Amino acid sequence: MISVTNLTVAYDELVAVAEVSLQVPPGYVLAVSGPSGAGKSSLLWAIAGAAPVKSGEVQVDGLRITGRPAAAAHGVVLIPQGNGLARVLTARENLSLPLLADRKLSADEVEREEALESVDRIIERALTAVGLEESGDHLVEELSGGEQQRVAVARGLAQRGKVILADESTSELDSSNRERVLELLRAEADRGAAVIIATHDPSVAAGADGHATMDEGRLSWERRL
Numbered sequence: 654m655i656s657v658t659n660l661t662v663a664y665d666e667l668v669a670v671a672e673v674s675l676q677v678p679p680g681y682v683l684a685v686s687g688p689s690g691a692g693k694s695s696l697l698w699a700i701a702g703a704a705p706v707k708s709g710e711v712q713v714d715g716l717r718i719t720g721r722p723a724a725a726a727h728g729v730v731l732i733p734q735g736n737g738l739a740r741v742l743t744a745r746e747n748l749s750l751p752l753l754a755d756r757k758l759s760a761d762e763v764e765r766e767e768a769l770e771s772v773d774r775i776i777e778r779a780l781t782a783v784g785l786e787e788s789g790d791h792l793v794e795e796l797s798g799g800e801q802q803r804v805a806v807a808r809g810l811a812q813r814g815k816v817i818l819a820d821e822s823t824s825e826l827d828s829s830n831r832e833r834v835l836e837l838l839r840a841e842a843d844r845g846a847a848v849i850i851a852t853h854d855p856s857v858a859a860g861a862d863g864h865a866t867m868d869e870g871r872l873s874w875e876r877r878l
C-alpha cells in the first residue's frame with residue numbers, strides 16, 4: 654500500500670508538489686496526468702525516496718520512506734522518464750545491475766552459482782515479456798528510443814517490486830507495444846503490486862483503476878480508486 658500524506662516537494666523556492674494525499678492499495682493501478690511541469694515526476698520521485706520532501710510523508714506498507722535506500726529496501730521500483738539506462742552497457746547488463754546490487758550473494762560457490770542462474774532466468778523472462786529476447790546483447794545506445802523504453806520497463810519488471818512507479822513509460826511506443834506494456838503493468842498489479850503511471854495519454858488513463866490529475870503541484874481526482 655502506498656500512502657502519501659500532505660506531501661509537499663520543493664526545489665528551493667519552487668513548489669513542485671503541494672500538499673498531496675493519496676493511497677494506492679496492492680492490486681490497483683492509478684494514472685496521474687496533467688500538463689508539463691505539473692509535478693507528476695516529482696510526486697513519483699518523492700515516493701521513490703529521491704525528491705526533496707519539504708513536509709508530509711510517504712509510507713509503503715506502513716514503513717516511512719526516508720530516502721532512496723529505504724525506498725529500494727521497501728520494494729519501490731521507479732521506471733524513470735527518459736529511461737535512466739546506462740547507454741554503454743548492454744540491455745542485459747542494465748537489467749542485471751539492480752538485481753545484483755540487491756542480492757547478498759553467499760560466499761558459498763554453489764549457492765552463488767544458483768543465485769546467478771536465477772538472476773539470468775529473471776532477466777530473460779523480463780526481456781521476453783517486452784519482446785526484446787533477441788536484443789539482450791545489444792548496447793543500449795544501439796537501440797531505438799522505443800526499444801530503450803521497453804528495456805527500462807523490463808528492468809522495472811525484473812525487480813518484482815511492491816510498488817511500481819512508471820513515469821511516461823509508453824510515450825515512445827507504437828500502439829501494440831503500448832498495449833503490451835500496459836498489460837505487463839496490469840499483471841504487476843495482479844500479482845500484488847501497487848502501480849502508479851504518470852501519463853499524457855488519455856487512453857492509458859482510461860484503462861487505469863483510478864485517475865488523478867495534477868496542476869501546479871495540486872492533485873485532484875477525475876476518478877477515485
Ligand SMILES: Nc1ncnc2c1ncn2[C@@H]1O[C@H](COP(=O)(O)OP(=O)(O)OP(=O)(O)O)[C@@H](O)[C@H]1O
Pocket residue numbers: 664667668669687688689690691692693694695696734
Ligand atoms: N531537479 C529539479 N530541480 C529544480 N526544479 C525541478 C527539478 N525537477 C523538476 N523541477 C521543476 O518542478 C516542476 C515540476 O516538474 P515535474 O518534472 O515534476 O513535472 P511533470 O508534471 O512530471 O512534467 P512533464 O510532464 O513535463 O514530465 C517544474 O517546474 C520543474 O521545472
